[in-house]
Amino acid sequence: MQTAKKKTSKVDPRRARRLRRRNGATMAELADRYELYQMSVQDPEQDVRFLVQAWQEIYGEDDEPHHLREDFCGTALLATHWALRGPDCTADGVDLDPDCLDWGTRHNLSQLGDDQQQIQLHQEDIRVELPRKADVRCAQNFSWQILQDRSELLDYFRSARESLSERGIFVLDMFGGSEAVEEMQEEREVSDDITYIWDQVCFHPVTGHTDCAIHFQFADGSEIENAFTYTWRLYTPPEVRDILQEAGFSEVRFYFETFDDDGDGTGIFEPTETGEACEGWLAYVVAIP
Numbered sequence: 001m002q003t004a005k006k007k008t009s010k011v012d013p014r015r016a017r018r019l020r021r022r023n024g025a026t027m028a029e030l031a032d033r034y035e036l037y038q039m040s041v042q043d044p045e046q047d048v049r050f051l052v053q054a055w056q057e058i059y060g061e062d063d064e065p066h067h068l069r070e071d072f073c074g075t076a077l078l079a080t081h082w083a084l085r086g087p088d089c090t091a092d093g094v095d096l097d098p099d100c101l102d103w104g105t106r107h108n109l110s111q112l113g114d115d116q117q118q119i120q121l122h123q124e125d126i127r128v129e130l131p132r133k134a135d136v137r138c139a140q141n142f143s144w145q146i147l148q149d150r151s152e153l154l155d156y157f158r159s160a161r162e163s164l165s166e167r168g169i170f171v172l173d174m175f176g177g178s179e180a181v182e183e184m185q186e187e188r189e190v191s192d193d194i195t196y197i198w199d200q201v202c203f204h205p206v207t208g209h210t211d212c213a214i215h216f217q218f219a220d221g222s223e224i225e226n227a228f229t230y231t232w233r234l235y236t237p238p239e240v241r242d243i244l245q246e247a248g249f250s251e252v253r254f255y256f257e258t259f260d261d262d263g264d265g266t267g268i269f270e271p272t273e274t275g276e277a278c279e280g281w282l283a284y285v286v287a288i289p
């Protein structure tokens, strides 16, 4: 997670005027919000690396997982990178929203050329049963926290366990830390022209309810406010471990991102039984049937 900063405008007014004159339309009007999302918050190579490594730690390095089920798959960028590993790597992607599935088919699955049939996209609720058992089933970018009732999350975890192959794992990601429960914004430059803003709009300590949003600001001064909005319950690691165990998983491992000397995330995740009490942490949770 990035260091928190207050929202400030980085717009150079002369450059903004020049950019507007040149293009006619504003940069916000010309932007594609799915493309912005993918470049700002996703790192599919790292996710795939982690998923394969976590599976091999459990089932051995002589083999590798072949079939992925990506829940809340959005544009199926992760499923695409999974399939790009080789022709015997297949994926099911599940998402309710036909727009992002369509966008993902045109922009991501198309990278697979003739092998697009390696990936099946399903416009369904994540609790849908699919015929193919998964070696790895995952729910990334915290989307599973949309299930705000404990009983709903338990049902989802139970269905995830049932859907795994004999040598399967279920992987979630989580964020937390002292800043995760603050109503605040943090911003990050994703290119010279684009600033990504993560907005923790509200947090209710009693329920864990949080509303979050993603905004984008552009060098010409234009903005996309609320490009994406989320209503979640911010679960804690011990709650998640308890619910996964109640759903029948025999072991639950937490991998926290490590920090470099400047306090920046390294992109390397290591197993831990304690975690670290810091401002912001990111973790993968690996559940073993």
Ligand SMILES: C[S@@+](CC[C@H](N)C(=O)[O-])C[C@H]1O[C@@H](n2cnc3c(N)ncnc32)[C@H](O)[C@@H]1O
Pocket: 041, 042, 071, 072, 073, 074, 075, 094, 095, 096, 097, 100, 124, 125, 126, 127, 140, 141, 143, 146
């Ligand atoms: C934050 S996006 C996640 C995109 C991608 N997985 C990632 O890693 O960034 C959340 C997605 O969850 C989908 N979604 C929300 N509730 C869902 C449900 N009950 N079943 C299936 N998809 C759902 C939304 O349509 C949206 O595309």
